[in-house]
Amino acid sequence: MKKTLSENSVSTDNEMLVKVNRRYFLRSAGVAAATGAYILGACTDHDLESDQIVELGSGDVGILNYAYALEQLEAAFYTQVLASPFIGITEEEKMILTDIRDHEIVHRQFFKAALGSAAIKGLTPNFTSIDFSNRASVLGAAKLFEDTGVQAYNGAGKFIKDAGYLLLAGKIVSVEARHAAAIRDLLMPDTAFFAGDDIVTTSDGFDVALPPVVILPSVQPFVMNRIGYSQLPV
Amino acid sequence: MNIFNIFDTLQKIDGDAIGRLEHASRRTFMNRIGSTLAAAAVPTAFATVVNKAYAATPTALEVLNYALTLEYLENEFYEIGNNTANLIPAQYKAVFSQIGIHERNHVKFLVTALGANAVKKPTFDFTAKGAFPAFTDFPTFVTLSKAFEDTGVRAYKGQAGNLISEPLLLQYALQIHSVEARHASIARKILSKISGDKSIKSWITNDAGFPGDVYKGETSxxxxxxxxxxxxxxxxxxxxxxxxxxxxxxxxxxxxEVLKIAGPFVVSL
Structure with missing residues (x-):
């Protein structure tokens, strides 16, 4: 049985219910609220998730679900990192990674609570490409997730209509950037890599901003569920 | 004394200046993001910039000059620090050099974007009349670096809402904002290491930190x-x-709040 990303999702293991709701979902695609409740936590030995599209929705709710999806991915990743620490992990590394894990859990639970019935379900991660016993593999993935998070929030800001949501995204993105720099400094201590030329444009000192249509395909390999984003603003 | 002498600037707005802002921003934007998707969004974004700038309260310029003033402060701080012999230990030179490069380019970007509307660089005193041995004591230098970067993060964040109807400028501000956060993260880590104070982490815990005003405020x-x-x-x-x-x-x-934090380091405009 697969674990879902959401700590709180209850595994029903009821294939029939999943099928029924999947039909309902397909019929009412576009109504975000309708898709959430019953599918949430559905989990069977048959991998039904791979052909279920998790639709993020439209407008600010769609953007918040987009953020929620990314935070689910990050939280699940660090939870796994701390559950099976890589070989030779130092006390300092453990402290940093534990803090980051907890921050991502806070972000995830915040979005879940804020979205309420409009929240997408708990996603199922796919971390088969990551070797959790290997430091370089884990920190490399952490760097990718944090930098991607920064680029995603930076690119999504302009799509947010509500000033309150925009501020909330701003409150989170700088914490993601703090994470990114901390992880990068673990990889190459005391160098320019914390905000390296590979990620911050040298000519103007800008971090990258990327729209959902670029970010989502790049994170899709880490999620079993197919994420639908056709209603997000571009 | 108002170090962010922005309202004077706002009265000097003319069509040419707006044109320069538009042109500079577009050029940078096009260079950075080549996708047709991004390009397609440009005309609307700039129409918004222009319309807003002609309106009674051109908030975008106000925000950009506010940002520029902060970047002037940061840039000069690192410029002096990076060029002061025996201040930064060899181990940390690469970090502060990289931060300095970013701040210099933030200033350059904002000055170019604002053109004739750019505020002048104030005269700074990073010792705050002798209160801080800013460039003779490395821990003090790092403490100020951390304070300026954390202030920068919070200052940009405070203006995001004022750019909500200027999608392109909002994105630029966010792109600088997260770089300031990367800087803050590493400055805090170095301060933690050299001070041996493990309670200082790359992220801000509670409202702890010196100077207090940097971490407290209306939204603590x-x-x-x-x-x-x-x-x-x-x-x-x-x-x-x-x-x-x-x-x-x-x-x-x-x-x-930012004015109150920066005030002691500003001698004159």
């Missing part, structure tokens, strides 16, 4: 209510400490 770094939700009470956070919740969100500062 210690707050745990987000979007109307009292986070310690929500599902799934039962095992997460109050302090960790405060670390998970950075908070904004108002212009007035």
């Amino acid at each position: 770094e210690g707050q745990v209510v987000q979007g109307g939700l009292n986070l310690p009470g929500i599902a799934g956070l039962e095992n997460i400490s109050f302090a960790t919740i405060t670390e998970s969100f950075d908070e904004p500062l108002t212009m007035a």
Whole structure:
């Protein structure tokens, strides 16, 4: 049985219910609220998730679900990192990674609570490409997730209509950037890599901003569920 | 004394200046993002910039000059620090050199974007009349670096809402904002290392830190209510400490709060 990303999702293991709701979902695609409740936590030995599209929705709710999806991915990743620490992990590394894990859990639970019935379900991660016993593999993935998070929030800001949501995204993105720099400094201590030329444009000192249509395909390999984003603003 | 002498600037707005702002921004934008998708969004974005600038309260210029003033401060701080012999130990030279490069380019970007509307660089005194051995004591230098970067993060964040109708400028501000946060992260880590104070982490815990004004304010770094939700009470956070919740969100500062923080370091405009 697969674990879902959401700590709180209850595994029903009821294939029939999943099928029924999947039909309902397909019929009412576009109504975000309708898709959430019953599918949430559905989990069977048959991998039904791979052909279920998790639709993020439209407008600010769609953007918040987009953020929620990314935070689910990050939280699940660090939870796994701390559950099976890589070989030779130092006390300092453990402290940093534990803090980051907890921050991502806070972000995830915040979005879940804020979205309420409009929240997408708990996603199922796919971390088969990551070797959790290997430091370089884990920190490399952490760097990718944090930098991607920064680029995603930076690119999504302009799509947010509500000033309150925009501020909330701003409150989170700088914490993601703090994470990114901390992880990068673990990889190459005391160098320019914390905000390296590979990620911050040298000519103007800008971090990258990327729209959902670029970010989502790049994170899709880490999620079993197919994420639908056709209603997000571009 | 108002170090962000922006209202004078606002009265000098003319069509040419706006044209320069548009041109400079477009050029940079096009260079950076080549996708047709991004390009397609440009005309609307610039129409908004122009319309807004002709309106009674051209908030975008106000915000950009505010940002420029902060970047002037940061840039000069690192320029002096990086060029002061025996201040920065060899181990940390690469870090502060990289921060200095970014701040210089932030200034360059904003000056180019603002053209004739750019505020002049103030005269700074980083010792705050002798209170801080800013360039003779490395721990003091790092403490100020950390304070300026954390202030920068909070200052940009405080202005995001004022750029909500200027999608392109908002994105630029966010792209600088997260770089300031990367800087803050590493400055805090170095301060923690050289001071041996493990309570200083790359993220801000509660409203702790020196100077206090950098971490407190109307929306304190210690707050745990987000979007109307009292986070310690929500599902799934039962095992997460109050302090960790405060670390998970950075908070904004108002212009007035930033002015109060920066004031002691400004000699004249």
